[in-house]
Amino acid sequence: MPQTTNLNDIAQALRERDDFVILTHQYPDGDTVGSAYALCRALRKMGKRSRVIINGKLDKKFNFLQNNYEEQDFEYKTVVTVDIAAKQLLGDLQEEFGGKVDISVDHHVSNDHFAKLSYVDPKAANTENVLELIKLLGTEIDKDMANAIYTGICTDTGCFKFSNVTSATMRAAAEMMDLGCDSTEINRVMFDLKSMARIRMEKAVLDSLTLHADGKIAVVNTTIELEHETGVGDTDMDGIASIPRQIEGVIIGITIKEKDGGKYRISIRTLGCCDASRIGAEFGGGGHHAAAGCSITGSLYDVKSRIVEAAEAELRRAGEL
Amino acid sequence: MPQTTNLNDIAQALRERDDFVILTHQYPDGDTVGSAYALCRALRKMGKRSRVIINGKLDKKFNFLQNNYEEQDFEYKTVVTVDIAAKQLLGDLQEEFGGKVDISVDHHVSNDHFAKLSYVDPKAANTENVLELIKLLGTEIDKDMANAIYTGICTDTGCFKFSNVTSATMRAAAEMMDLGCDSTEINRVMFDLKSMARIRMEKAVLDSLTLHADGKIAVVNTTIELEHETGVGDTDMDGIASIPRQIEGVIIGITIKEKDGGKYRISIRTLGCCDASRIGAEFGGGGHHAAAGCSITGSLYDVKSRIVEAAEAELRRAGEL
Numbered sequence: 001m002p003q004t005t006n007l008n009d010i011a012q013a014l015r016e017r018d019d020f021v022i023l024t025h026q027y028p029d030g031d032t033v034g035s036a037y038a039l040c041r042a043l044r045k046m047g048k049r050s051r052v053i054i055n056g057k058l059d060k061k062f063n064f065l066q067n068n069y070e071e072q073d074f075e076y077k078t079v080v081t082v083d084i085a086a087k088q089l090l091g092d093l094q095e096e097f098g099g100k101v102d103i104s105v106d107h108h109v110s111n112d113h114f115a116k117l118s119y120v121d122p123k124a125a126n127t128e129n130v131l132e133l134i135k136l137l138g139t140e141i142d143k144d145m146a147n148a149i150y151t152g153i154c155t156d157t158g159c160f161k162f163s164n165v166t167s168a169t170m171r172a173a174a175e176m177m178d179l180g181c182d183s184t185e186i187n188r189v190m191f192d193l194k195s196m197a198r199i200r201m202e203k204a205v206l207d208s209l210t211l212h213a214d215g216k217i218a219v220v221n222t223t224i225e226l227e228h229e230t231g232v233g234d235t236d237m238d239g240i241a242s243i244p245r246q247i248e249g250v251i252i253g254i255t256i257k258e259k260d261g262g263k264y265r266i267s268i269r270t271l272g273c274c275d276a277s278r279i280g281a282e283f284g285g286g287g288h289h290a291a292a293g294c295s296i297t298g299s300l301y302d303v304k305s306r307i308v309e310a311a312e313a314e315l316r317r318a319g320e321l
Numbered sequence: 322m323p324q325t326t327n328l329n330d331i332a333q334a335l336r337e338r339d340d341f342v343i344l345t346h347q348y349p350d351g352d353t354v355g356s357a358y359a360l361c362r363a364l365r366k367m368g369k370r371s372r373v374i375i376n377g378k379l380d381k382k383f384n385f386l387q388n389n390y391e392e393q394d395f396e397y398k399t400v401v402t403v404d405i406a407a408k409q410l411l412g413d414l415q416e417e418f419g420g421k422v423d424i425s426v427d428h429h430v431s432n433d434h435f436a437k438l439s440y441v442d443p444k445a446a447n448t449e450n451v452l453e454l455i456k457l458l459g460t461e462i463d464k465d466m467a468n469a470i471y472t473g474i475c476t477d478t479g480c481f482k483f484s485n486v487t488s489a490t491m492r493a494a495a496e497m498m499d500l501g502c503d504s505t506e507i508n509r510v511m512f513d514l515k516s517m518a519r520i521r522m523e524k525a526v527l528d529s530l531t532l533h534a535d536g537k538i539a540v541v542n543t544t545i546e547l548e549h550e551t552g553v554g555d556t557d558m559d560g561i562a563s564i565p566r567q568i569e570g571v572i573i574g575i576t577i578k579e580k581d582g583g584k585y586r587i588s589i590r591t592l593g594c595c596d597a598s599r600i601g602a603e604f605g606g607g608g609h610h611a612a613a614g615c616s617i618t619g620s621l622y623d624v625k626s627r628i629v630e631a632a633e634a635e636l637r638r639a640g641e642l
Contacts, residue, residue: 160481160494161512163505170495173481174488184484191482195569196536203527206520215517248516 004118007129011136013103013117014043019077020050023101025084026091027234028054030062030155030190034127035082035105037065038134038148045139049074055093059235061189064182065148078102083126083152087114105129124164127152128172146181151190154183159191200230205243211250213321217311218244219304221256221264241267251320252279252311256304259295264303268292268311273318282310328450331440332457334424335364340398341371344422346405347412348555349375351383351476351511355448356403356426358386359455359469366460370395376414380556382510385503386469399423404447404473408435426450445485448473449493467502472511475504480512521551526564532571534642538632539565540625542577542585562588572641573600573632577625580616585624589613589632594639603631 014020022040024032036052043050051072079101084090085108087098104115107126111118121129127149134141141149153173157165160173177183194202205220212219220243245253251274255267266283268276269291276292283306285294296303315321335341343361345353357373364371372393400422405411406429408419425436428447432439442450448470455462462470474494478486481494498504515523526541533540541564558578566574572595576588587604589597590612597613604627606615617624636642 161508165498165504167495167498170491170498174491174495177486177488177491183486187482192563192567193569194567196532199527199530199568203524206524206527209520211517242513246513246515247520248514 004113004120007119007121007133007136010103010105010117010119010133014133014137015046017078017102018048019074020048020080021076021078021097022050022052022080022082023084023090023093023097024052024055024082025089026055026093028056028058028062029083031107031125031127031152032083033058033062033065034125034148034150034152034155035130037069038127038130038145038152039080039082039105041069041142041145041148042134042137042139045142046137051076053093055091061193061235062151064189065144065151067147068144080105081115082130083107085111105133124162124166124169125153125156127156128169131172131175141179143180143182146176146179147186150176150181150183151186154187155190159187195232195236197231197233198236201226201232201236201240202243204230205240205255209244211247212308213312213315215247215249216251216315216320217254217308218247218250218252219254219256219308220244221258221300221304223258223300224260242269245269245271251315252276254307254311256300256307258300261297262299263295263297264300266294266296266303266307268294268307270314272320274314274320275318278317279307279310279314283307325434325439325441328440328442328454328457331424331426331438332454334438335454335458336367338399338423339369340395341369341401342397342399342418343371343373343401343403344405344411344414344418345374345376345403346410347376347414349377349379349383350404352428352446352448352473353404354379354383354386355446355469355471355473355476356451358390359448359451359466359473360401360403360426362390362463362466362469363455363458363460366463367458372397374414376412382514382556383472385510386465386472388468389465401426402436403451404428406432426454445483445487445490446474446477448477449490452493452496462500464501464503467497467500468507471497471502471504472507475508476511480508516553516557518552518554519557522547522553522557522561523564525551526561526576530565530568532568533629534633534636536568536570537572537636537641538575538629539568539571539573540575540577540629541565542579542621542625544579544621545581563590566590566592572636573597575628575632577621577628579621582618583620584616584618585621587615587617587624587628589615589628591635593641595635595641596639599638600628600631600635604628 022036024036040050040052080103101115104118106120109122111120208221241255253269257265270276277287280292280294283294343357345357361371361373401424422436425439427441430443432441529542562576572592574590578586591597598608601613601615604615
């Protein structure tokens with residue numbers, strides 16, 4: 001019978017068991033990968049066998065998390081997932097592991113308790129939960145572990161900029177710094193470094209920028225051709241959707257991304273009273289108050305007209321137009 | 322006789338005196354303004370008369386620091402400077418105040434002790450020094466003060482991204498969050514919000530980008546015409562100089578800014594072993610290892626050739642070419 005439990009029970013279960021595989025979610029990001037390596041290293045320090053399974057392609061900027069990490073070959077007996085809210089997010093790993101996840105440590109309130117034992121605490125980063133767990137386990141936190149935990153914290157908070165940051169988040173990062181983590185270099189690699197492809201894409205995105213509704217709506221778009229031309233990868237596209245809403249006076253920022261077959265993937269970002277999820281819902285999409293998405297099929301002109309119209313309606317509903 | 326002292330002596334001097342003016346440095350930034358308002362509010366809570374003199378034009382993004390702040394009219398008896406390393410940085414205020422600064426609270430190691438009593442501690446942000454001082458004074462830290470202190474910390478650290486951040490910086494920010502500061506909104510206004518002029522300037526800067534020395538040197542330039550066309554102000558230009566070095570593989574990033582009379586102002590940013598100050602020194606400029614500057618007069622073509630040549634020489638010196 002699946003259950004949600006406290007962190008002490010998770011620690012106890014880890015102590016009692018051995019031969020761990022720790023799974024990240026697909027399209028692995030800093031928080032899932034940081035959680036996995038930090039916990040794996042802690043279990044090894046306890047004399048247990050443990051390995052991380054990266055679910056998909058690891059972006060090279062995370063390679064340093066594998067420093068001083070050796071692969072271990074063994075028959076796994078315990079399956080742990082980190083930063084995963086539902087087994088569907090296991091992607092290709094779902095077939096092998098979907099039905100047999102023993103322990104889940106997660107920070108998504110939407111976690112559907114697919115694991116036999118789940119700990120869900122909506123901290124800014126899941127590595128904050130992993131840090132607490134490791135403290136309960138009582139293992140020393142070395143520099144490699146501190147780097148993994150710091151990476152999860154800084155990447156899931158936009159370098160401490162997002163609304164999910166709490167004072168506890170800041171203090172957890174401070175602890176990792178005291179343990180010698182390479183915070184400056186990690187920040188540089190995660191937040192400063194841009195590929196030439198990304199630079200080209202940003203330039204093209206800014207070229208496509210149009211303002212509507214007295215500058216309260218900003219729209220940018222990307223095309224398949226542009227993606228090929230610039231050579232951007234998936235991680236190069238991170239944060240593109242936040243560009244239009246950054247403009248002074250803009251309340252609704254819209255990013256239209258061309259997909260195959262005349263389909264466009266739309267990202268909507270809003271401020272204040274305007275509800276992004278209402279706009280997305282107009283086209284069968286959804287999301288949160290400040291960030292939502294949907295897909296529309298048609299010509300770019302048609303798609304853009306329809307989404308701008310829906311955004312204007314939302315501005316009016318919120319009394320902003 | 323000017324002296325450098327400890328924070329207790331500064332607190333004692335503040336307790337003994339009254340009728341304070343607190344001066345910011347010219348081209349006021351978040352740290353000097355945050356320091357001034359936090360300290361001013363603390364002194365008022367102690368029942369003293371105190372006012373801030375903003376040295377130059379305050380960018381509108383800092384207006385919220387003046388919430389619940391009323392002007393007080395009185396003859397000043399005590400002059401305090403915050404975040405100011407030398408009286409030359411008083412600019413237009415130097416004539417009136419230059420010779421009579423009683424107390425200086427600063428975080429620049431280069432502080433030349435121009436005040437009668439100076440406290441200099443090279444923390445990431447000077448508001449961290451002001452926070453310690455206010456704790457010594459024993460006044461309650463209200464939300465407006467927490468906002469002022471947080472603003473100084475986040476702006477002087479690039480939202481906790483720069484190499485000057487310590488674990489103490491993170492903990493000071495955490496304290497301000499616990500005191501109810503509007504960290505999310507402050508982060509948005511300081512780090513996300515961009516004027517359309519800035520967006521246009523970024524686009525133009527990216528258009529001007531050229532790579533040299535196998536992509537190890539990146540150069541961008543801005544023109545007077547462009548500044549007029551885009552309508553950028555000084556604060557819109559913040560961070561422009563960091564763009565070229567953000568590109569993957571770039572070791573030396575150079576920004577060439579056209580000034581009047583055929584003069585170009587050059588910003589140099591380097592990574593690792595390459596020394597920006599050596600490059601700047603070639604043209605009579607200077608700075609630090611990772612960030613330096615200089616001015617060169619000539620045609621853009623000539624200026625660019627000369628600075629790229631000097632950068633290539635520095636790459637060779639550092640064994641990078």
